[in-house]
Amino acid sequence: MPALDILATDPASQARAGILNTAHGTVRTPAFVPLATKGVVKALEPRDVVELGYDMVLGNTFHLFLDPGHERVRHFGGLHKFMRWDGPIITDSGGFQVFSMGHGTVADEIKGRASQGSDRAGAILSIDESGVRFRSYIDGSEKFLAPETSMEIQAALGSDLALVFDECTPFHVTRDYTARSTERTHRWLARCLDWHAENGPQDQLVYGIVQGGVYEDLRRESTEAVATSAVDGVAIGGSLGETKAQMHEVSAWSTDTLDRVAPGKPRHLLGIGEIDDLIRGVEIGIDHFDCAMPTRIARHGMALVPDPEKRWRFDLTNARWKDADEPIMEDCPCPCCSAGFSRGYLRYLLKAKELTGMRLVTLHNLAFVQRLMTDLREAILAGTLPQTAAALRSGAAPGLSRTVA
Numbered sequence: 001m002p003a004l005d006i007l008a009t010d011p012a013s014q015a016r017a018g019i020l021n022t023a024h025g026t027v028r029t030p031a032f033v034p035l036a037t038k039g040v041v042k043a044l045e046p047r048d049v050v051e052l053g054y055d056m057v058l059g060n061t062f063h064l065f066l067d068p069g070h071e072r073v074r075h076f077g078g079l080h081k082f083m084r085w086d087g088p089i090i091t092d093s094g095g096f097q098v099f100s101m102g103h104g105t106v107a108d109e110i111k112g113r114a115s116q117g118s119d120r121a122g123a124i125l126s127i128d129e130s131g132v133r134f135r136s137y138i139d140g141s142e143k144f145l146a147p148e149t150s151m152e153i154q155a156a157l158g159s160d161l162a163l164v165f166d167e168c169t170p171f172h173v174t175r176d177y178t179a180r181s182t183e184r185t186h187r188w189l190a191r192c193l194d195w196h197a198e199n200g201p202q203d204q205l206v207y208g209i210v211q212g213g214v215y216e217d218l219r220r221e222s223t224e225a226v227a228t229s230a231v232d233g234v235a236i237g238g239s240l241g242e243t244k245a246q247m248h249e250v251s252a253w254s255t256d257t258l259d260r261v262a263p264g265k266p267r268h269l270l271g272i273g274e275i276d277d278l279i280r281g282v283e284i285g286i287d288h289f290d291c292a293m294p295t296r297i298a299r300h301g302m303a304l305v306p307d308p309e310k311r312w313r314f315d316l317t318n319a320r321w322k323d324a325d326e327p328i329m330e331d332c333p334c335p336c337c338s339a340g341f342s343r344g345y346l347r348y349l350l351k352a353k354e355l356t357g358m359r360l361v362t363l364h365n366l367a368f369v370q371r372l373m374t375d376l377r378e379a380i381l382a383g384t385l386p387q388t389a390a391a392l393r394s395g396a397a398p399g400l401s402r403t404v405a
């Protein structure tokens with residue numbers, strides 16, 4: 001059985017809609033994958049995530065390795081049982097987090113986001129061909145991550161979809177460094193696949209990671225090397241450039257190459273999930289995305305709304321909402337707006353750092369992104385993606401066409 005069944009393609013772009021088949025069920029694509037970095041979608045329970053319509057969540061190897069430790073998760077029967085999530089789980093390899101410690105602000109630089117704090121407290125002790133030795137940000141103890149250990153941890157976690165361990169190349173390095181780093185990622189890919197073939201769960205899908213910085217030839221070579229190896233799918237990682245335009249171009253070099261060498265393999269775009277990036281990503285043929293944005297900004301009082309001018313963001317903590325009795329969005333079917341929680345109440349909760357405030361905005365934001373992805377998927381299936389994408393880009397509310405129709 002192929003990992004991905006492609007049900008429809010958009011004649012005007014590279015977009016496709018399909019079904020990803022995993023050991024714990026199917027994922028409707030294109031899909032956004034909410035982060036459960038530490039084994040929990042922050043502020044939510046699994047049933048909330050299911051009710052929002054999500055099929056898959058993403059756990060993180062680096063964080064779960066350090067705390068509570070993969071052996072403890074294994075003791076509970078794997079990550080599904082530990083966190084009480086029955087659906088598909090993808091686990092990140094830890095490469096991005098471990099290299100972010102060494103490269104300082106590489107995480108922020110690559111993904112254009114605010115610092116994650118916890119990732120920075122640790123320290124890299126050494127990087128060589130064997131792997132990476134570093135100090136845990138939890139207790140200062142010395143740890144080692146390598147291609148084999150990353151795969152071993154992901155096997156213990158029992159994820160449905162494992163990512164190989166890669167060297168996440170920072171942006172501000174030379175072409176020569178990027179080329180050497182990308183070659184190491186390819187050698188580590190082979191070691192991950194060898195370990196998995198010998199020891200890994202046979203029903204666990206393995207995705208390789210494309211690197212190559214912002215150099216077209218390196219990106220295309222890396223894509224071809226990864227896609228033609230024994231991987232089940234391909235993830236696009238590393239530095240995608242300084243601007244959105246560059247990020248879209250660099251990602252498209254990969255999907256363009258994939259259309260040629262491995263059109264049927266599923267593609268994941270790592271750590272990208274701004275609203276306009278999701279729309280563009282779907283158009284260039286990405287099948288699934290993960291990003292901290294919707295859940296993280298929710299906890300800081302930012303709600304997603306159909307307002308491209310403000311990057312689809314709405315600041316609920318603004319003093320002007322003190323007495324506002326309307327919901328975040330009129331006619332929003334999410335659990336927060338449909339229950340009638342006012343902007344004034346949410347602002348009050350958020351200012352008081354009440355947990356329920358963070359939870360309600362998280363529900364609204366994930367509901368917003370899920371309606372957007374459903375709109376895009378249904379448009380591909382109906383052959384109307386260009387119109388739907390244009391409407392969403394210019395500020396149409398996701399899900400509106402379906403509510404009206």
Ligand SMILES: [Zn+2]
Pocket residue numbers: 328329332333334335336337338364367
């Ligand atoms: Zn809402």
